[in-house]
Amino acid sequence: MCSGDPNADSVALYDSTHSDPLQREHLTNGQTPVAVYGLGKMGLPLAAVYAETTGNVTGVDVDPTVVETVNAGRSHVVGEPGLEELVTEQVESGRLEATTDGPTAAERARIHVIIVPTLLTDDRKPDLATVEAVADDIAAGLAPGDLVIAESTLPPGTCRDVLRPHLAAESGLELDEFGVAFCPERTSSGTAVRDIRGQYPKVVGGVDGESTRAATVVYDELSTNDVRQVSDATTAEAVKVFEGVYRDVNIALANELGTLADELGISVREAFATANDLPMCQLHDPGPGVGGHCIPYYPYFLLSWLETPLALTETARDVNDGMAGAVVDRLAAELEADGTALAEASVLVLGLTYRAGVEETRASPALDVVAELEERGADVAAVDPLVDPDAYGVGRVELELLTGDRAGETPAFDAAVLVTAHEEFDHISWGDLEPSVVVDTRDELDLAGTDHRSYTLAGSRNGRPPAGDRESVAGTAVDALAREDAPVTAGATSAESRLEESATDLRRTDGTDPRRTDGGDDV
Ligand SMILES: NC(=O)C1=CN([C@@H]2O[C@H](COP(=O)(O)OP(=O)(O)OC[C@H]3O[C@@H](n4cnc5c(N)ncnc54)[C@H](O)[C@@H]3O)[C@@H](O)[C@H]2O)C=CC1
Numbered sequence: 001m002c003s004g005d006p007n008a009d010s011v012a013l014y015d016s017t018h019s020d021p022l023q024r025e026h027l028t029n030g031q032t033p034v035a036v037y038g039l040g041k042m043g044l045p046l047a048a049v050y051a052e053t054t055g056n057v058t059g060v061d062v063d064p065t066v067v068e069t070v071n072a073g074r075s076h077v078v079g080e081p082g083l084e085e086l087v088t089e090q091v092e093s094g095r096l097e098a099t100t101d102g103p104t105a106a107e108r109a110r111i112h113v114i115i116v117p118t119l120l121t122d123d124r125k126p127d128l129a130t131v132e133a134v135a136d137d138i139a140a141g142l143a144p145g146d147l148v149i150a151e152s153t154l155p156p157g158t159c160r161d162v163l164r165p166h167l168a169a170e171s172g173l174e175l176d177e178f179g180v181a182f183c184p185e186r187t188s189s190g191t192a193v194r195d196i197r198g199q200y201p202k203v204v205g206g207v208d209g210e211s212t213r214a215a216t217v218v219y220d221e222l223s224t225n226d227v228r229q230v231s232d233a234t235t236a237e238a239v240k241v242f243e244g245v246y247r248d249v250n251i252a253l254a255n256e257l258g259t260l261a262d263e264l265g266i267s268v269r270e271a272f273a274t275a276n277d278l279p280m281c282q283l284h285d286p287g288p289g290v291g292g293h294c295i296p297y298y299p300y301f302l303l304s305w306l307e308t309p310l311a312l313t314e315t316a317r318d319v320n321d322g323m324a325g326a327v328v329d330r331l332a333a334e335l336e337a338d339g340t341a342l343a344e345a346s347v348l349v350l351g352l353t354y355r356a357g358v359e360e361t362r363a364s365p366a367l368d369v370v371a372e373l374e375e376r377g378a379d380v381a382a383v384d385p386l387v388d389p390d391a392y393g394v395g396r397v398e399l400e401l402l403t404g405d406r407a408g409e410t411p412a413f414d415a416a417v418l419v420t421a422h423e424e425f426d427h428i429s430w431g432d433l434e435p436s437v438v439v440d441t442r443d444e445l446d447l448a449g450t451d452h453r454s455y456t457l458a459g460s461r462n463g464r465p466p467a468g469d470r471e472s473v474a475g476t477a478v479d480a481l482a483r484e485d486a487p488v489t490a491g492a493t494s495a496e497s498r499l500e501e502s503a504t505d506l507r508r509t510d511g512t513d514p515r516r517t518d519g520g521d522d523v
């Protein structure tokens with residue numbers, strides 16, 4: 001179907017005078033060609049599912065290697081069940097092809113789907129440059145009756161105030177000659193094909209009623225789930241950003257409550273698992289921070305875009321951004337207790353991507369942990385099954401040397417910190433590694449019975465406090481408080497200095513001091 005002549009008599013959807021059934025027939029028999037701009041982790045599965053539904057899709061990407069791979073019927077995206085097979089099937093049947101030529105693709109298409117990155121500038125403002133570059137490509141081929149669908153997450157108001165006027169100005173069309181709708185991509189890497197096919201209701205909001213109607217026809221055909229129409233594009237944009245902010249704030253809550261594990265001498269993860277028995281309670285997982293180019297970015301699609309102050313949203317960002325430093329503080333304290341200064345220590349970072357199984361390092365907390373360790377003088381190396389640490393300026397350790405799958409000298413380190421729990425790390429034979437300090441930020445390791453000094457951030461789901469059966473650090477702190485008036489014997493560290501030492505461990509992720517009782521910095 002893709003060999004169609006660009007001037008073929010394709011059929012538009014926006015403002016169509018055809019009956020609804022005929023519109024759906026045109027859509028699903030290839031007479032309403034589609035262009036999908038962006039063939040990345042989300043765009044390629046989206047283009048493949050669009051091809052499965054419509055039979056006439058041109059994928060556009062600026063990366064020639066991506067285009068070449070897709071046209072060879074393969075997927076460059078890893079860790080997506082069913083994607084490779086779907087791409088092969090759709091390309092081989094002529095239902096999907098890829099190109100770097102956006103304007104030509106736009107001339108053929110009557111539906112234009114935008115799924116390129118929406119990142120942040122250096123001063124944390126939404127970066128719409130890529131979306132606007134795609135809008136320029138689309139405008140070069142935009143025709144009356146075309147429908148433009150944005151799936152890239154956008155700051156609320158962007159379709160109405162930026163994208164639609166940009167398209168009109170660059171194409172010379174009137175605002176009401178084409179449709180624009182925001183239909184957010186509710187998908188996670190690792191389940192993209194399943195999600196796009198219909199795991200969740202599809203939100204649709206147009207800049208006008210006809211855009212909403214036309215986009216509803218598209219997703220009613222593409223998704224097996226319901227289409228959730230909302231009042232307008234801005235509402236749909238807000239839905240997607242709010243979903244992300246909800247997650248960031250709740251992860252911050254989990255991270256902050258997780259720091260209580262030391263002072264309470266409990267596993268906070270066990271407490272969360274129990275509290276979450278209640279349907280109204282969804283305490284998230286504590287970790288080393290929030291990565292990816294979505295969740296840590298979306299709050300700024302409000303904070304740096306709108307005037308209204310959002311104190312909680314902003315504080316949550318600070319809490320999450322502070323976690324990498326809190327993890328390194330903890331590592332330093334554990335090393336110190338083990339007789340090694342961090343500045344003299346060799347440290348292995350396990351996992352550089354932002355989450356397990358996903359080849360993405362944007363805003364990865366692991367990179368913040370590496371930077372903080374190096375800043376404090378440690379000798380840092382890293383291991384990751386999906387990305388090469390060398391590319392991030394960090395010494396590479398071969399995973400096979402840690403799992404024993406390759407003969408050779410088993411590397412030894414003063415400390416290791418598990419930041420991203422790739423499943424490949426399950427095969428590391430910890431018992432064969434030189435004893436070291438191990439900080440597990442994901443509660444993925446069980447080092448009982450080994451000679452490692454392990455610390456599990458926020459404790460373990462099975463109820464083990466962070467320092468396991470070692471005396472809790474908090475015990476020291478609380479005892480010292482109780483003993484504040486105790487005589488300081490020569491040679492013993494004073495209660496205050498002990499408290500100071502342990503307080504750096506107890507300090508909340510936003511930097512406030514849990515010991516303050518004047519309500520000054522307490523949150
Ligand atoms: N990654 C995720 O889990 C989700 C992402 N999203 C949204 O989707 C957007 C894209 O995410 P990913 O696919 O993960 O990004 P990605 O970085 O994996 O892929 C982006 C693709 O777009 C291409 N590209 C860049 N500029 C282009 C241009 N001017 N024209 C055509 N192609 C261009 C790149 O070469 C790359 O192949 C995100 O920024 C976010 O707004 C939404 C839901 C989930």
Ligand SMILES: CC(=O)N[C@@H]1[C@@H](OP(=O)(O)OP(=O)(O)OC[C@H]2O[C@@H](n3ccc(=O)[nH]c3=O)[C@H](O)[C@@H]2O)O[C@H](C(=O)O)[C@@H](O)[C@@H]1O
Binds near residue numbers: 251286288294365
């Ligand atoms: C609201 C929501 O759950 N959004 C999802 C999210 O997926 P994403 O791939 O960004 O991964 P994620 O599971 O949110 O993790 C983001 C980051 O947060 C961390 N994280 C996540 C959950 C948690 O309880 N604790 C935690 O520390 C992860 O380690 C990771 O570094 O963002 C996607 C997106 O919009 O890009 C979205 O489609 C997904 O549904």
